[in-house]
Amino acid sequence: MSKWTKFFKDQTLNYYYGFKYLAYSESLNSKIIKKLRLNETYDPNRFYLLDLYPTRGTMSLSLNQMLLPIRHVLMDNHNKYQDLLQSLKEAYCRGDSMVVSRKDPFSWESYLELIDDEQVISPRIEKESKSVNKSLLVHANLSNDAGYGLLVQWLGCCARRNWLQKYGNVRMLIWVTASTASHLLTEIGSSKRRRNALNMEAFTNSTLVAISESSRKVIGEDIFSKYAPLVFDDKLVCHSVSHDSDLALIDIQPSNNIVTAEQTAAQIVDLDVWEYVVKQLFIQPRLTMEYNIPMLAAGAGDFILPRLSARTRNKSTVDLTPNDMLEIVKLFSLWPFKPDIKLEFVEEEF
């Protein structure tokens, strides 16, 4: 038994705070890291690793060991995990390369404090570049209940290029439940496709890297065969009794932001409009544009439908590709009588 296997085994833990995570397995971890070909992008001692909700740090340790970041920040505000991370840091002790932070990864302020105020990490701004930012890698565990919502917000940051994405195309390796993975990766045409899957496609290049055995059923064959993820034993998944052993790792690489690309070209499409149109169209995901577009706003149908390509008009929302959606969003933006959607979020309770 390796030192680290023993280390993790010795520390019993009954607190999960709703998270699940991979038990420490050197071989699996290295398989995953190799599959991700991280070392091709991140040179040792030349990048920062931001580890959000690292839980017990089982994967964090491997990432650190294999990639050797300049600084590896383990951010978690859960007490028990905090203690364990602290002991991990002490046992590992690779200079000051590992920093355990008590900040709440859920709060936007944590990042401002960490980077701007405390300057614990200082990634390079590569906003103009189309390739992945080589100075920062994010690893996060969002397998808890609030995880899906948080991930969707981060996805929004990929689109808006704010938060960590202000540094430009920051790659994110994220552990999620199988259902979250399937939500985000659902293919075009699937009746289960929702707006987040479309956004994922529109703003990022994402892949499914690894899943536990029991996740396969949830994710479905289509996604499975498309991404051919590594499959690991359910027994390796640590979780509380009330949870299942589904767990998946997705690799999110923000790159092809079609809206921002369009923005620089024509200055008429903006993200607020994109968000509004996508949200509205996915309320009735199985209706065709013929019926769906008139419900965008009063009179939207009269303007958009005659100008829309026949191909798109007959598609239902789940069949729309990001480019189809862009066609609609552009037309909506061109519509002189479009409503002011900037304040649409002030939703009233009906």
Next chain:
Amino acid sequence: MLRSYCRSMVCYATRKSYGTAFVGTQSLCRPMGPTLPQDQYSHIFDSLKKSMKKPLVHSGNDEALDYFSSPNDKVFRNTNAKELNHLWTLLEACAISNDFLRGKKIMENLFHTSNKAEFQIAYAKYLLSWSKSPVSLMELEEYVLKESPILFPTLEFDSKIASILVRKCLTSGSFDNRYQTIITKYIKSSSGNRIEDLFKHLDILGFDNAIIILKAYHLGRESIPSRYRDIFDLKDEAFAIPSLHSTTKESNNSHKCIEEKIAAPTYFEDETQLPPSLDKDAQHLIGVDTFGLKVIRHSLLGLQAKPTNSNGELFSKLESFDESYAPIEFGDEQLSDRTINFFEIKKLLKTPQQQEDFEKFLDAYNAERQRLLEFQSLDGAKRKWEQTLEDFKESNVVNVPSKSIKNYLWKWHSKLLPLIKEEVLKCQKTLSIIGAGNLNSYKTKLSTMERKAFNERLEYANYLILVSPDKMSTLTILELLKIIFTGKNTTGIRTARAVISVGKAVELEYRSERLLSKEIDVFKNFRNMKNSKEFKRLVTTGSKNTFTKLLQQSRSASIDTELEETLFNWPNEIKAKIGSVLISLLLQSAKIDVQGKDPITNEEVHGQVPAIFHQYQYANGNKIGILKFHHDFTSKLSKDNLSGAVQPQYLPMLVRPKPWLSHNLGGYYYTETSLIRTKDSPEQLAYVKAASENNTIDKVYQGLTVLGNTPWTINSEIFNVISEVWNSGNQFLDIPAIQDSPIYPPQPPSDADPSVIRDWKYQVRKVSNKFSSDRSMRCDANYKLETARGFIGERIYFPHNLDFRGRAYPISPHLNHLGNDMSRGLLLFWEGKELGERGLRWLKIHLANLYGLDKETLDKREQFTDLNKANIIDSATKPLAGKGWWKSSEKPWQTLSVCIELAEAWKLKNPNMFVSHIPVHQDGTCNGLQHYAALGGDVEGATQVNLMPDNKPNDVYSYVAKLVQKRVDIDATNGHQLALKLQRHIKRKVVKQTVMTSVYGVTYIGASDQIDRRLKEIFGDDDPDTHVAGRYLALQVFSSIRELFTGAHQIQDWLAEASKKITKSIRMDIDTSMTKKSSKSAKISHLASVIWTSPLGLPIVQPYRSIGKKQVATNLQTVFISDPHAVSPVDSRKQTNAFPPNYIHSLDASHMLLSSIECGQRRLSFAAVHDSYWTHAADVDIMNEILRDAFVKLHETDLVQDLKDEFDRRYHGFLVVESVSKKSFIGKQIQELRQEFSKRLGRKITTADEIYLEKQRQEYLMSSDPTTRKLGEKMVTTVSILENVDIDSLKPINSMDKFSILAPFKLPEIPAKGTFDVRLVKDSTYFFS
């Protein structure tokens, strides 16, 4: 519709077969003869093996009756209620639209679904309509006398039916004495029938026909019901022809109201003009001049004291009271503009005789004004569209700018109208196809889409043709506007709500027309009588007043009948369908002009877009349909000041409300009002109706009538101050400032940090919320002020009704004494009473109470007022320009009102002589706890809530705070960190809310949050400990209350335990098939609500059940609407949580009504806001005595014991699912028994089987046959072996040991009471103070 007709046929057929099955089952229950089978019980098991249906209680009409919560109450529930509701309204619709053929068919179905009384009403309604059509007398007679007895064997040939036939005879020109044959037939049809019975239906029979009958049968005046008698009292007093003329002229006018359009007053034509405000010498209000307000003012114009006759009769009458009203030779117009302030006149009257005369004069004068007011209010919607219709037309002629609202509305209307007309034509065609009877062959010719539309139309066609397309068009537009501006949302409305509202508005319109046409019938009656020879010959001279009075009486009598006979309103699905048809047509027609910029060329573009569109949104995870108004349109509405359209219905009354006599007769004269405010709970209505019919709630009626009879008036001085503040548009006390549109912070760039975007969104939401709430508060205040202004100088009344717990509320919603401080400040008692020495003291105490000194001794409070004399006089004389002492009061407007009176009183040489109109309040101190303390007999608790006499008021909140302090101190000495932190902060304020709400069942979490909020005020929002500290303190508060109110808490626990048992119980008469089905999922439907009778006899039914929602497909979308007729299981958790507080509310409501009755008898002006009782300062001592006596009287009986007895009776024979230990002797025994039974059945025994077996046993035991009884005594069931077993001692050790059994319903014993003697309350000064 035919579909539902067919459906009902099917149901009928099935029910028949149920009937047979029932007979079969019943025979099993019959006492066994001597030839019992070998095993005496094997037949029971045999029957269990077969499928069974529930035995139903059958009435003569083959109607399927069931019971609501308990069969022991004999309150029936018609299991066909839903179908009956449908058929009933459909029959009504057919009768109105002259579709008599279809009506006949429906009636045949109705006969099988309704009970006898309902059917009798329906039959007469139908017959009356039919008889008024061109049908021949012969055909009618044939139907009534020959066909009906065969079709409807239980139908009685009653006086109403006879009256209809007699009238038909007499009006169809048959000059032979055919009508006499009918009368003879009627008299012979039943031994009790008398010719006089016909005169009960004078509204049907007609006065002229009545005279013929009177004459023909030589009958005297005593044959006529007393309410009509005077009109036939031809000897003593006859009529003057001229006076009759003037009244019938009026009747003609009323008739015209329906048939013709009233010329629209100009203020509806011009958006900038408001309706003329009544000149009451009060300042006109500027401000939110909304359209709704126009309508309110328009209604209030009914109040305008117009000289009724051009001779200025009113003024000469007034002159006798006040010389300044001497008739002056003005033109009519000027006379009508004269201000009459009845209150001012009243105050000038010196002698009691004058006062009495004046009151009588007002009674007579206001009766007609009340009718006008109610009709103008009742048909507020109608009035609104009628006037607006004219307005639309006008605005089309006048060249109004194309974007004006009026122009839009007109355009929408003109596009919508032809669409509705087309739809109505389609409906008529659909109906004619049904009428022709070739429905199926017609349908086969249709395409799938057409067939779908046709089937859809079948459901609503009969209803849609009842109201004219013109009206429906306007009504749809205005109803949507109204919802959007009275709701909290300004951009959209739920489709489900919109469709129901529009459907409801159409129904309301239809019912208003029905009432009006009833009135017209009465007028016609008079006209006919006037024309009859007999009448003319007899009439010589007479009194006009009598005549007007009689006219009013007969009008209200006929309206009462109409209201009473409105047994059902349109079913929700019909409303939804009608609303949806109309709205979807409106969506097609309503367009607005918009302008925008082409984003590429930057050129301005003009175009049209729909004003309203249908969209879906997510709300709390549910996808809901919304109707959204275009922003350009809504912003225009608020600019044009058209927002806030509110119905002017239910205004205060000008005459004494109709005394409460039955569950739906009382309060307003021309508008149906229900005694109980209830929503979708037919059970509550059925119980109240039953109680009403059994005359057990007369005291409730009495108490409510007293509340309604208290006359009020508007405090014009306060009004003037408020309007001055109001008109400035600035913020003042609770009134927010005027703001045109919200000002949002600038939007950050798209790639700003998420925290910046989040903060911006937060700010925007905050601004937006503040803007909406300010706007709605201003609107609300405006409604109140407008209503108040309309009633300045008037004598007004507030009719009251009850919530389901028996608490009384004024029905008029905008301005009443239950409202906020401003509303209360605006109201005065109409009657004045000289203060006297005690009164002056009470007035001073009242001022101190309002100011916030209600915890001091009475002497100190009085002193406070005396010490502030200068401030008070300054406030009264210079309310706005002065020091404004009153503004710092807790209740500033009411304080100012008292300041004004006190200042006036102090001006007198002897202030005791001042005539006061201020209602002085006496409030219970934590009234809920007072009732609890009395129930539990807790001496210390009773002391702290002032039930015990003391020389100073005790404050229970401070006392509890002290108890909490003790506990925290102990913890602190033990080093408890939180305790140390909180030790110095345990104040009254921290615990107050939790103590108060503990009576109303606040939960641990709720209490923790309350305390957390208080602690945040002390330690700041960011303190990390307040949350945990809140939880810690909540526990301490609960324990302290328990310590103080030990007995009360045991009672509270008992109440909760009892309701848990009730709502977890199973009825043995339950549909066994239902139980069987659900037993698979180990769930049993619990159907019993907690029901109890308040000490005043009011049955209280908790309505909490899982709401059955039904999916209804409409043109727009599928909507989910509640189905009140569905049998739905009770929500045990809600029932249990709500019962203790509801029970206490039923007690405080009883206490109030008891006091109310007594105050009424002692001729006190009395008003109440739940536990705050109001009367004149001079009468406070008397009221105090009354309310103490009432409290003692209430609590002298053992209320909880009575409650238990009632529960025992009501839920007798019910079974409860209990858990016992598997290993206990009884657990083992039951397991064995179940095995044995399963063997006999050849399958596993179910809960339903166990219930059935026990039911059989009970039936045997109750048999009159001794052999059968013996059989019952010997029979062993899984329930019978629990008799005399204490289940509580057999509780399972853990969940593994748990074993569910059915036990007989048995409540725990009532906890012992403490030693407090409630009679001491009589001597307690601070009980209410």
